[in-house]
Amino acid sequence: MSNRVKNIIVPIMAVILGMLVGTIIMIVTGYDALAAFTALWNGAFGEIYYTGEVIRQVTPLILAGLSVAFAFRTGLFNIGVEGQLIVGWLAAVWVGVAFELPAVIHTLVAVIASGVAGALWAFIPGLLKAKFRVHEVIVTIMLNYTALHVTNYIIRSVLSEKSDRTEMIKETATLRSSFLEGLTDYSRLHWGIVIALIAVFIMWFLLEKTTRGYELRSVGFNQHASHYAGMNVDKNIILSMVISGAFAGLAGAMEGLGTFGYASIKGGFTGVGFDGIAVALLGGNGPIGVILAALLFGALKVGALNMPLEAGVPNELVDIIIALIVFFVAASYMIRLFIDRISKKGVK
Template sequence: MSSRLKNILVPIIAVLLGIILGTIIMFLTGYDAFAAYRALWNGAFGDIYYTGEVIRQVTPYILAGLAVAFAFRTGLFNIGVEGQLIVGWLAAVWVGVAFELPKIIHLPLAVLAAALAGAFWAFIPGYLKARFRVHEVIVTIMMNYVALHVANYVVRSVLSENSDRTEKIFDSATLRSPFLEGLTDYSRLHWGIVIALICVFIMWFILEKTSKGYELRAVGFNQHASQYAGMNVNSNIILSMVISGAFAGLAGAMEGLGTFGYAAIKGGFTGVGFDGIAVALLGGNGPIGIIFAALLFGALKVGSLNMPLESGVPNELVDIIIALIVFFVATSYMIRWVIDRISNKGAK
């Protein structure tokens, strides 16, 4: 069996195993699994409104997944996507409420501010990794908390007068569209999905079609060999983190300029940045795989809200299924071993 086919089969098998084990857990705890999955489907695709909400949820998942995957493809583990998303969200809303400009200028400016904020937040661990060899996992985890509390301070003390949320952004900075909302029975679907799909192409193009992308992947594969070949390892590490952070910042813009239209005090993390790790993992760190993984996670998250209403099954069981899927993807070497055994027997 070819390695390409194996790479496709592993996440599919992981999803199936997660669903099967989730079904067993439902039966053992006395819930009707078939009713739960029917409610899940109806809550995700049973109505045009729910479908719009799924696509809306998929949008930041794609960008967060790209942020994690880009860093991983270049040998780095960016756990700070959540923090980069938060500062991107804050920067986008800041521009959205501070100016009132023509939409053709204001919206791109707000989106660009989010990308730059995320890129800057990722530059710090990238620089520390390149200059002092400080492990990026430790720094990015800590910077998540810094981002959360700094954003809360700015919302309360700078962008509002001791309020828990900012004013709504000007219409000239919003990604929301009356056309899309009317098309999906007034869901919160916005044009951010177009930006997310463009970023999918950008990631593919950078990594697969440019010499700089080759350098980034080479540094991730073997830093010493890359340095021996004349590549600037330190600058490539920083650049990789900056691009990853820009994707994460854009994920924040999708929330600030699209879904909500404001920034608010957060009692905890949004979870989107951390879910991006699972999306990238399930998608095999590839652009196309990330789209399908984000669609699955978005459908599960939105559809699960209907489970308690229609079937009486707590939506926390979906989180268990997601955790099981991630577990099986993380232990994919076991699935690969089984596939190899089966294919070897078939060859004999």
């Protein structure tokens, strides 16, 4: 069996195993698994409103997943997606509140600001990695907390008068659409899904069809060989982190300009950036895989809200299932070993 086929089978088996173990946990703890999954499906796709909410939830997950996946594909591990998302969120809202611009231009400037903010925040670990070989995992984890507390301070002390949130962004900057809301029975679906899909295409085109993308992947695969071939390793490391951070910043704009329309004091992380790691892992760090994984996670998260109401099952069980799926993806070596043994038996 080819590696390409294995790369498709492994995440599918991880999802099946995660669902299976989750079902066993439900049964052992006395819940009706069939009723739970029926409620989950109805809560995600039973009505057009829920479907709109699923797509809305999927939008930032795609961008967060692309951020992690891009870094993975270029040999880096960006754990700082959450922090980059938060600063991107704040930058987008600041532009949305502070400037008076025509409708489409205002939205475009706010979205660009979010990408630039995320890129600048990711530039820090990229520079430290390139120049001083400081591991990006440590720096990005610490910068998550820095981003959280710095943005909270700016919101409380600069963008609002001792309030826990900013003003609502101006209508000219919003991603919300009365057309999409009416189409989905007034869900919070917004035009950000189009931006997310454009970002998917950009990642694929950049990595697969450009010389720069080849250099980025080459440096990630083997820095010494890339340096010997005449590539600027340090420049490519920094560029990789900057692009990854830009995707994460855009994810923040989806929340600031679309779902909420403001930035508020956060008592903790949003979780979207960390979910992006799971999305990238399940999606095999590929653009299409990221879309499918984000759709699965978005459906699980939105559908879970209906489980206590319709089936009396706590929605925390969905978090357990997601954790199990990630576990089986991380333990893909065991799944691959199982597939190899089945293949060998089939050949015999």
